[in-house]
Amino acid sequence: MxxxxxxxxxxxxxxxxxxxxxxxxxxxxxxxxxxxxxxxxxxxxxxxxxxxxxxxxxxxxxxxxxxxxxxxxxxxxxxxxxxxxxxxxxxxxxxxxxxxxxxxxxxxxxxxxxxxxxxxxxxxxxxxxxxxxxxxxxxxxxxxxxxxxxxxxxxxxxxxxxxxxxxxxxxxxxxxxxxxxxxxxxxxxxxxxxxxxxxxxxxxxxxxxxxxxxxxxxxxxxxxxxxxxxxxxKQVVMNVTDTYYPSAPVVPYIKVTQDRVVLEIQRGCIRGCRFCQAGMLYRPTRERDIDMLKKYAYEMLKNTGHEEISLSSLSSSDYSKLEELVTYLIDEFGQKGVNISLPSLRIDAFSLDVMSKVQDVRKSSLTFAPEAGSQRMRNVINKGLTEEDILSGAFQAFKGGWNKVKLYFMLGLPGETEEDIRDIARLADKIARSYYEIPKEERNGKCQITVSTSFFVPKPFTPFQWVRMNTMEEFLEKARIVNREVKDQLNRKSIKYNWHEAEVTILEGLLARGDRRVGKAILKAYENGALYDAWSETFHFEYWTSAFEETGVDLAFYTDRERSADEILPWDFISIGVTKQFLLREWERSKSEEVTKNCRAGCSGCGAAVYKGGVCLEDKN
Structure with a gap:
């Protein structure tokens, strides 16, 4: 050697x-x-x-x-x-x-x-x-x-x-x-x-x-x-407290994307958003014991010298002892200059109260993910968030001193209409209006709202795994509609709009739901020079289009086509606990704009709760 x-x-x-x-x-x-x-x-x-x-x-x-x-x-x-x-x-x-x-x-x-x-x-x-x-x-x-x-x-x-x-x-x-x-x-x-x-x-x-x-x-x-x-x-760890976790993670020499201690507080998510693959794959929800988290927070900070700790999960607000944990971290490490990062929080008074304790509100921005502009589309995707929730949360945030808000939406969702698309810009404007309802002397400078839209990719093991994906032209036209609508809003100077690359999205859609025949196109694209496709400066879509032509892989077959309920999908041989019957049921409920309760409000019978001998959150409560 x-x-x-x-x-x-x-x-x-x-x-x-x-x-x-x-x-x-x-x-x-x-x-x-x-x-x-x-x-x-x-x-x-x-x-x-x-x-x-x-x-x-x-x-x-x-x-x-x-x-x-x-x-x-x-x-x-x-x-x-x-x-x-x-x-x-x-x-x-x-x-x-x-x-x-x-x-x-x-x-x-x-x-x-x-x-x-x-x-x-x-x-x-x-x-x-x-x-x-x-x-x-x-x-x-x-x-x-x-x-x-x-x-x-x-x-x-x-x-x-x-x-x-x-x-x-x-x-x-x-x-x-x-x-x-x-x-x-x-x-x-x-x-x-x-x-x-x-x-x-x-x-x-x-x-x-x-x-x-x-x-x-x-x-x-x-x-x-x-x-x-x-x-x-699928193999899952049902007891996430008494399992492996690094008390002394490797500390890089240079600044990396997540340059901080990461404390995973739970696995899984109770929410059931129909577009979200992680929310289905990582079911059932399993919380780590708070004493274990306190112990690892201390040891990881001591062993790394990091000055920030991030609480990681798909939905941090849903961790049942979040307030106790955050209070402990503030009391224990706040005076030592340790920052606390809280990604994946929902828009509610509790989350805003928690964030105000750990962030300098005059420097930080708030991130909300309504995902859709209209209430109808939020029901379709089972977001479990009303416009009242969003506007109330934004108003409370502005009263608390924040003036910068990032809003994340998706374009190309199943059943989307032009009115739903325009409602993205309108919702951003309503949020901006709520800022200017606050007396001028109580505001923190000008309101800054950044609207970002990604393009929807149907993923395996979600209720939308059967749906047709938009074409590149359809995606771009929808982005143009949002852009024009933003410019027509009363508070347009307070709103900035960004959208994702359509070519990357189409390719992601092919690779997400492809079968074995797609492998030859991946190989040919690589031989053509494709590398670091996740990076804008090194992505070349022509390497891929050439590969599709050379290998006979039909891009539209994998993206621009709705699957029937009885079609054998490439991943059907894998069992994740969540049943196919449940996913089909959720697909049908999405078409009628029906909302399914989250796991704490009542078990929806997805199958994951009893997978590997687990129990439903509803049963535990």
Whole structure:
């Protein structure tokens, strides 16, 4: 084994060399010759993004607690170093030992965002690992995919040896134990993969076959041989208090996206927004015990030196002991200069009161996510938020001293009309008006409202997984309607409008709901030069359109088409606990603009509450 540390000459040529040198505070150092399993944990994006990912920090800490395992980190090299590594024939290496990734036993890749798919191929190629799983031999690491995009693994099926479906704290140790056992017995790579398919939550694509109907839809998806499970079940940790969590996370040398301590207060969400994939995937809701959170807050701040702590969850306002936790953090750390960040809060008096305690209201802006401009559309998507809630929350915020508000909406939602679209601008204007209802002497300068619209992408395992996606032209026309309507509002000078890139959205839609046939287009796009597609400055849509033409992949088939309720979807072989019957029921309720109660108000029978022996929040209360 040889170290591949970059020379001083190369480090002086590239942007932010600290991305590649390792040896950060709290990083783990082990003797590679004294472990049985080497695991390279990869986030296929630049270091600053990957270092901000909590999931990798948890798994890194968990795997390194095993004496027989060394978990190291690897990220996508930025384009400057990518070029040098290819020219100098330097293979990709791990940060900790600075040794080739290819020498590891496993390469685990987090699938967080569809637009990172070409970066996965970059990581494999720079690691000298064949891009196609079928071409790998006994000397290659086992390539594992996990994370939210693994819930439709099919577009990436050709590139991965296996996928881990669910939360990493559950089945990873069983997988490593099996690997050690079979390695010592001299078993082959193929034999290991076949045995791994029997571990709950493990999906091995090569052990399944797909056939198609004449119209291009899936005819059959089934195992190739007996003993391979027809359904792969998501793995969840029901007790999130007594499980793994890093008390000493790695501290980067340079500023990263989330440059703070992250304290995960709960998993799951009670709200049931019909567009939200995370809200369905991470059910049921599981809270961490407050004493555990207090302990880890103290230890993480002490072990990192960070001056900010962020409370992480899909809906922080719904954590039952949020006020007690925030009060503790203020009392314990406020005088020590520690800031408290509270993302994912709802618009209500309680949340505003909490935020006023932890933020300098004269410097910070408030972020609201109404998602839709009209009440009708908020009912369609089951947002559970009325216009009265929004305007009242905004007014209370303005009275509390805030004057900057960011509003997030979606365009292209199912059933949307032009009036619904115009209502985005009108709602922003009503919020601005509420600011000017406050006496002038009580205001904090001018009102600043930033309206941002993303374009809606239907995702697997949501009630909208069957719906037709808008075309690029439809998206852009809807953005133009909002833009014109904003300019027609009374308070237009107080409103700024931004919208997302339609080309990126269309591509995300293809990759989100694609099947195995899409893999050849991903490979061809990468060969055409596609890389860092999540970054505006490096995204080239023409690489993809050319790839579709060369491979015969029909973009419209995957995006501009409504699926029937009885169509076999590429991800139907995965069970997430939430039943297909529930998702279909919610799809129908959306068409009639019916609101479904949140989990605390009453169980809606989604199936996740009793999955893996859990109980419904309603039953607990």
């Amino acid at each position: 040889r170290k591949l540390a970059l020379s001083d000459e190369i480090l002086l040529k590239i942007e932010k060399p600290a991305r590649y040198i390792g040896n950060e505070v709290n990083s783990v150092n082990k003797d590679v010759n004294k472990v049985d399993v080497r695991f390279a944990m990869c986030f296929p994006d630049v270091y600053e993004i990957g270092m901000s990912h909590l999931g990798i920090q948890i798994l890194y800490d968990m795997l390194n607690q095993r004496e027989d395992t060394y978990c190291e980190r690897v990220y996508s090299p930025w384009i400057d170093l990518d070029k040098i590594m290819r020219e100098e024939k330097i293979p990709l290496f791990t940060l900790e030992s600075q040794r080739p990734v290819k020498e590891c036993d496993f390469l685990g890749i987090t699938l967080q965002y569809e637009m990172c798919y070409t970066n996965i191929l970059q990581v494999l190629e720079l690691s000298l690992i064949p891009l196609l799983a079928a071409d790998r031999d006994e000397d290659c690491p086992v390539v594992i995919g996990g994370g939210p995009c693994a819930y439709n693994p099919e577009p990436l099926a050709d590139f991965f040896d296996l996928f881990y479906i669910g939360e990493g704290e559950t089945s990873y140790f069983a997988l490593l134990d099996l690997y050690k056992e079979m390695k010592e017995a001299g078993r082959t790579r193929r034999e290991f993969l076949e045995a791994a398919a029997g571990i709950p939550g493990i999906y091995v694509p090569s052990l399944y076959h797909v056939t198609y109907n004449e119209d291009g839809t899936i005819k059959e998806f089934a195992p190739n041989k007996e003993g391979i499970p027809a359904t792969v079940e």
